[in-house]
Amino acid sequence: MPAFTLYSSRGSSNADRVRLTLAEGGFTDYEVVYLDLMKGEQKSPENLQRNPWGKIPVATFADGFTLYESRAICKYLAKKYSFPLLPEDSDVEATALLEQAQLVEMTYFAEPASKIAFEKFVKKFLGIPTDEAAVAEASRSLATFFDVTERLLQEKDYMAGPTFTLVDIYYIPLIRRLFMCGYEELVFSRKAVRAWWERCMERPAIQGMLKADEEAMAAARK
Numbered sequence: 001m002p003a004f005t006l007y008s009s010r011g012s013s014n015a016d017r018v019r020l021t022l023a024e025g026g027f028t029d030y031e032v033v034y035l036d037l038m039k040g041e042q043k044s045p046e047n048l049q050r051n052p053w054g055k056i057p058v059a060t061f062a063d064g065f066t067l068y069e070s071r072a073i074c075k076y077l078a079k080k081y082s083f084p085l086l087p088e089d090s091d092v093e094a095t096a097l098l099e100q101a102q103l104v105e106m107t108y109f110a111e112p113a114s115k116i117a118f119e120k121f122v123k124k125f126l127g128i129p130t131d132e133a134a135v136a137e138a139s140r141s142l143a144t145f146f147d148v149t150e151r152l153l154q155e156k157d158y159m160a161g162p163t164f165t166l167v168d169i170y171y172i173p174l175i176r177r178l179f180m181c182g183y184e185e186l187v188f189s190r191k192a193v194r195a196w197w198e199r200c201m202e203r204p205a206i207q208g209m210l211k212a213d214e215e216a217m218a219a220a221r222k
């Protein structure tokens with residue numbers, strides 16, 4: 001019996017955050033159950049029981065423990081299975097800096113990035129017109145975010161400090177989604193941000209998972 005079940009949906013950036021964490025931890029003892037978001041399966045009574053907000057990802061464990069919110073799942077898994085993606089609890093300063101970096105990612109990056117992904121990716125897919133004013137505002141916020149990050153990355157190699165952590169993983173799915181929406185220059189026009197991105201993309205586990213996903217998508221299109 002697998003250690004836990006991950007309720008996911010194909011192509012979900014929030015679920016990919018969890019899958020990347022597991023890939024980095026080299027952990028494969030889990031099963032994935034895909035819900036069809038277009039059919040509204042995330043709002044089924046069974047999924048609302050798992051996650052009252054009616055979303056994925058959700059992780060359920062054999063003992064009944066259930067967790068939703070992708071970043072909470074990532075952190076729990078990293079702690080439970082000792083993935084080397086977090087500072088030691090005894091290092092209170094490094095732990096506080098990780099917390100700070102996590103809040104920065106959620107507040108100043110994920111908010112506008114999700115807005116753009118929704119307007120330019122999800123709405124396009126659903127055939128709904130894009131709110132260009134919302135996109136323009138989110139683009140300005142993201143440019144400011146990457147300008148500040150460019151300065152911060154002069155002093156450190158990764159988002160929370162000198163080593164690769166969960167926070168770096170948190171960025172990857174939404175940055176890839178921004179690339180799909182034509183926003184590559186946000187990363188590639190900034191030297192230190194670009195170097196950080198390349199460091200992340202060179203990691204074998206991340207490379208392996210993303211390559212396998214691309215191959216699976218290409219095979220599904222055939």
Ligand SMILES: N[C@@H](CCC(=O)N[C@@H](CS)C(=O)NCC(=O)O)C(=O)O
Nearest residue numbers: 012013014042055056057069070071
């Ligand atoms: N903050 C949540 C966001 C979860 C989320 O929005 N998931 C999307 C899929 S990527 C979803 O379930 N959307 C369907 C819906 O909102 O009905 C997390 O990080 O897990």
